[in-house]
Every structure is written in structure tokens, then in C-alpha cells.
Amino acid sequence: MITTTMKPRWLMAGVLSTGMLALFTLPMAQATASDQADQATLDEVRFGVPPWPGITVKSEVASQLLEALGYDTRQRELAVSVILNALSQRDLDVYLAGWYPQERDMLAPLLEDGSILEIVDNVPSAITGIAVTDDAWQAGVRSITDLHEYADQFDSRIYGIEAGSGINDAVLNVIDDGRFGLGDWQLQESSASAMLSQVGQKIETGEWAAFIGWKPHWMNVAYDMHYLEDADDSGAAQLEGRVATVVRSDIAELDPNVARFFEQFVVGSEIQSEWVNAYSRDERRADDVASEWIAQHQDVVAEWLDGVTTQDGTPAMDAVSSQF
Known part of the structure; x- marks a missing residue:
């Protein structure tokens, strides 16, 4: 047994x-x-x-x-x-x-x-990084450098996880430094469960969302999602x-x-x-x-x-x- x-x-x-x-x-x-x-x-x-x-x-x-x-x-x-x-x-x-x-x-x-x-x-x-919903990906959002062109669709927001996580800090550093045109964006920190609930609601209503993703995890099975590519070695968009x-x-x-x-x-x-x-x-x-x-x-x-x-x-x- x-x-x-x-x-x-x-x-x-x-x-x-x-x-x-x-x-x-x-x-x-x-x-x-x-x-x-x-x-x-x-x-x-x-x-x-x-x-x-x-x-x-x-x-x-x-x-x-x-x-x-x-x-x-x-x-x-x-x-x-x-x-x-x-x-x-x-x-x-x-x-x-x-x-x-x-x-x-x-x-x-x-x-x-x-x-x-x-x-x-x-x-x-294994991957940790910024992911986007399929609608955003199909519209051409493939890299962290593409986000600022579609700020309105994303409400200038990236849904994050718990404060203090390494990937959150990497994204916050990008925002604080105003890199990739994301200086006026917001990282919405919350629990992983709350973040995934919000992303799930966005997907159900056909809205765009940028969020912190990682795999292995069930989100990769349940959600039609894609990981953005990094523009440099910051690890903000994707950390392998x-x-x-x-x-x-x-x-x-x-x-x-x-x-x-x-x-x-x-x-x-x-x-x-x-x-x-x-x-x-x-x-x-x-x-x-x-x-x-x-x-x-x-x-x-x-x-x-x-x-x-x-x-x-x-x-x-x-x-x-x-x-x-």
C-alpha cells in the first residue's frame, strides 16, 4: 500500500x-x-x-x-x-x-x-515569464517589446503573483526603469489563485490579458496561452x-x-x-x-x-x- x-x-x-x-x-x-x-x-x-x-x-x-x-x-x-x-x-x-x-x-x-x-x-x-491570452498572441503580441503598442487592450496591466517573487521583481524593475515603453504600466500583485481566476474570467469573456505564467502547471493545460519572448537578458518576459x-x-x-x-x-x-x-x-x-x-x-x-x-x-x- x-x-x-x-x-x-x-x-x-x-x-x-x-x-x-x-x-x-x-x-x-x-x-x-x-x-x-x-x-x-x-x-x-x-x-x-x-x-x-x-x-x-x-x-x-x-x-x-x-x-x-x-x-x-x-x-x-x-x-x-x-x-x-x-x-x-x-x-x-x-x-x-x-x-x-x-x-x-x-x-x-x-x-x-x-x-x-x-x-x-x-x-x-521549465519556464517562468509573462504570458498572454491567445487572442493577443494571434494579434501579434509575441515579445515584451510588443506590449506597449496594445496598452489599451491590456489596460496597461500585467497580472502578477505574490509580492516578492523573482519574476514579479523582474517585471517591476522593467516598469520602474521605463523600459520597452512600459513605464506607465502596472503590475497587479495578488495570490496565484486570484491571478488565475482573473485570467480565466478574461479568457471566458474574450478579453486580452498579460500575466505571470509558469510551467509545469495546470494553466498550460486549461488555458490557451503563450509565453512572450524577452528582448534582452533581463528574464522579465521569460526565464528558462x-x-x-x-x-x-x-x-x-x-x-x-x-x-x-x-x-x-x-x-x-x-x-x-x-x-x-x-x-x-x-x-x-x-x-x-x-x-x-x-x-x-x-x-x-x-x-x-x-x-x-x-x-x-x-x-x-x-x-x-x-x-x-
């Missing part, structure tokens, strides 16, 4: 800045004596899972697949800083949410001292990133079979956005979303499990096919 401790329905699929970590993580958890006494065996694969929907479902999918191979799994809902420390101390085994560039400064010292490893980018391409799989440094020594699975467990932005849509927007259980997706996408699962076996040495895909 998969143990899933994650149930909140958050809208965010990722952290948009290091400063936003406090908004989307639980209070710092202290390891108990019993936790510290846990043996570092990969008979049980221990996940560190921050409370973000994309990582919730992604960790659940990986857990269900490993369970089918005969491993026990445990998911610990923790703040990112606690997860990384636990990985370095070998109290956790894997973290599927190493967001770049937002977490670079947190990951760098642990990577440098060799206490953790990055073994693959499970989402090779990635999401790395981070593991304890000795994982290959402990279990090369598990290490191979995680090296091949590349999800991609589109798949994770689908998971977030089902879990966060449709409010379905993470375990149900995961098991249904596995059953319906055995071709993708077969790529993840190429050369991987069950704990008793039989082909992994045979075990998965018989259970899903």
Missing part, C-alpha cells in the same frame, strides 16, 4: 524564487530520534516532498512504480531546506524537485561537497529553467537498480502539467491520478523501466503490467 501524506490542493507547481520558499513550504520540521535511527537501506526508498502539486503527483507515480517492483516507499512532507539537509545526512534518498535557477544557491554547496548528487533533469525545460532529480550521494552503491530507474525517470513539462491539472484543478487524489496515468501510459513507463528489475530480479515492466 502506498503511503501518501500529501493532500492539500495548492495551485503552484513550482517555486518561482528562493524568497517564495516560505510561502509554499511547511514549517521547518525537526528530525525525531526514531527518524535518525532509520537504517539507510533502499529496501525502503524515502522521498522528500515539498507541498507542491506537481511534485506530489510525481513522487506518487515513482512510489507506485517502485512498490510494484517490491520496494517499500515513504514520502516525507518537508520544507526544501530540511529535505536537502536530510539528503546530505542520508536520512532521505531522493528529491524530485530541484528547481533551477531558483534553488541553485541552496543546492550548490551540497553538490560541491559531494553529499548529494543530481542524476537527471526530470523536467528538462529545469527541475533536477537530487539523490543521496551513495544511492548507486546502495541500489544500482533504483539509481537506474531514477536516471531514466524523465517526466517533462507537459506530463507534469497534466498531473497538476488533475490533482490541483480537478481536485482528484494523488494516488488515483498516479495509478490511472500509469495504467494508460505503459509505453512511457516502459522507457523509464528499461533495464530495471524487480527486487527479485525479474523484468520490471512485467511486474508493472500485471498490477496496473
